[in-house]
Amino acid sequence: MDRSTKVLVAGHRGLIGSAFVRRLRADGYQNVIVRTHAELDLADEKQVRAFFEVSRPQVVVMAAGKVGGIRENQTHPAEFITSNLRIQLSVFAAAHRVSASKMLFFASSCMYPRDCPQPMAERLLLTGKPEETSLPYAISKLAGVHMCLAFNRQHGSTLFIPVIPNSAFGPNDNFDPASAHVLSALIARFHHAKISGAARVALWGTGRPRREFIHADDIADACLFLLDSELSPDSLPVNIGTGADCSIRELAELVARVVGFTGRIEWDPSRPDGAPQKLLDSSRLRKLGWSGPKITLADGIRSTYEWFLSRKRETISG
Numbered sequence: 425m426d427r428s429t430k431v432l433v434a435g436h437r438g439l440i441g442s443a444f445v446r447r448l449r450a451d452g453y454q455n456v457i458v459r460t461h462a463e464l465d466l467a468d469e470k471q472v473r474a475f476f477e478v479s480r481p482q483v484v485v486m487a488a489g490k491v492g493g494i495r496e497n498q499t500h501p502a503e504f505i506t507s508n509l510r511i512q513l514s515v516f517a518a519a520h521r522v523s524a525s526k527m528l529f530f531a532s533s534c535m536y537p538r539d540c541p542q543p544m545a546e547r548l549l550l551t552g553k554p555e556e557t558s559l560p561y562a563i564s565k566l567a568g569v570h571m572c573l574a575f576n577r578q579h580g581s582t583l584f585i586p587v588i589p590n591s592a593f594g595p596n597d598n599f600d601p602a603s604a605h606v607l608s609a610l611i612a613r614f615h616h617a618k619i620s621g622a623a624r625v626a627l628w629g630t631g632r633p634r635r636e637f638i639h640a641d642d643i644a645d646a647c648l649f650l651l652d653s654e655l656s657p658d659s660l661p662v663n664i665g666t667g668a669d670c671s672i673r674e675l676a677e678l679v680a681r682v683v684g685f686t687g688r689i690e691w692d693p694s695r696p697d698g699a700p701q702k703l704l705d706s707s708r709l710r711k712l713g714w715s716g717p718k719i720t721l722a723d724g725i726r727s728t729y730e731w732f733l734s735r736k737r738e739t740i741s742g
C-alpha cells in the first residue's frame with residue numbers, strides 16, 4: 425500500500441483496531457480515517473452509506489464488532505449475532521459501493537467445529553458444529569466470511585479478505601472480568617487479588633483446555649502483509665496464529681507470575697470449559713510469505729500488564 429492510501433480503520437479504539445492504527449501511524453500512513461462508535465454507528469446502514477460516500481476509503485479494515493468472553497456470549501447471544509450481522513451488512517455494501525480496492529474482515533476461530541481436528545486448517549470450516557456457548561457469534565462470523573467470498577465471486581471490484589486470528593491480546597483490550605476474554609480477565613483478576621491481599625483466586629473450568637494467543641501488534645503485522653500481497657480469491661480465508669498453544673492452567677500461572685500474585689489458584693470444574701483445544705493451522709499465511717509473530721507470550725503479557733497499570737495510573741490522576 426502506498427503511504428497516501430486512504431485507510432479506514434473501523435473499531436479503532438478496540439484491541440485489534442488500535443494496534444492497526446498504531447502500526448499505520450508508525451509506518452507513516454498519512455490518510456488514516458477513524459470514527460468513534462458515538463460518531464458513526466456502523467450497524468446503521470444509512471449512516472454508513474453516507475459516510476463512505478463522503479470519505480471514500482480505498483482500503484477498509486473492519487475491526488469493529490460485538491466481542492466478548494464465554495459469559496458475555498451466554499448472557500447476550502442475541503446482541504452478538506444481531507450487531508455483528510448488521511455491521512457486516514452495512515459496511516460490506518458500502519465498501520463495495522465506493523469501490524474500495526480491498527477490505528479486511530476479522531472473523532474468529534470460534535467458527536471452527538467444536539471437535540475440529542487440530543491444528544485447524546481453513547478447509548475444515550463448516551465441517552461440524554461450532555462450540556455451543558458462542559454459536560450465535562460464530563454464525564455471524566461465518567456469514568461474514570461467506571459474504572466476503574460471495575462478494576469476491578460476484579463482483580470482484582473490491583477484494584474482501586477474511587482473516588481468522590486466534591485469541592488476541594494487548595493494549596486497549598477489555599479488562600472487565602465480567603465480559604473480558606480469558607487472558608485480559610486473568611490480568612485484571614490477579615492484579616486485584618494482589619492489591620487486596622487475597623489468598624486465593626477461583627477460576628472457571630478445569631484449566632485443561634488449550635488455547636493459542638497472539639499479540640494484536642502481530643495480527644496487525646500479518647494483516648498489513650496480506651494487504652500488500654497478491655492474493656487470489658481461492659487463498660481465502662486466512663488463519664492468523666503463532667503456531668503454539670498452552671493450557672489455560674499454564675496461562676494462569678504465567679499471568680500470576682508476571683502480575684506478582686503469589687496466592688493459590690483454584691479451579692471450578694462445575695463451570696464450562698469451552699472447546700477442548702483451539703490451535704490454528706497458519707501454514708497458508710506462512711506459505712504466502714509472512715515471517716511470523718515477533719512478540720512472545722511472556723513478553724506480550726508483560727507489556728500488556730504495564731499498559732494496564734499505566735492506564736490505571738492515568739484514571740487515578742484524572
Ligand SMILES: NC(=O)c1ccc[n+]([C@@H]2O[C@H](COP(=O)([O-])OP(=O)(O)OC[C@H]3O[C@@H](n4cnc5c(N)ncnc54)[C@H](OP(=O)(O)O)[C@@H]3O)[C@@H](O)[C@H]2O)c1
Binds near residue numbers: 437488589590598
Ligand atoms: N479479540 C480477539 O481475541 C479476537 C480474535 C479473533 C477475531 N476478533 C475479531 O476482531 C474484531 C476486533 O476485535 P477486538 O478484540 O479488537 O474488539 P474490541 O476491542 O471489542 O473492539 C471492537 C470495536 O468495535 C466498535 N464497535 C462495536 N460496535 C460498533 C458499531 N455498531 N459501530 C461502530 N463501532 C462499533 C467498538 O466500539 P465501542 O466499544 O465504543 O462499542 C470497539 O471499539 C472483531 O470483529 C472480533 O470479532 C477478535
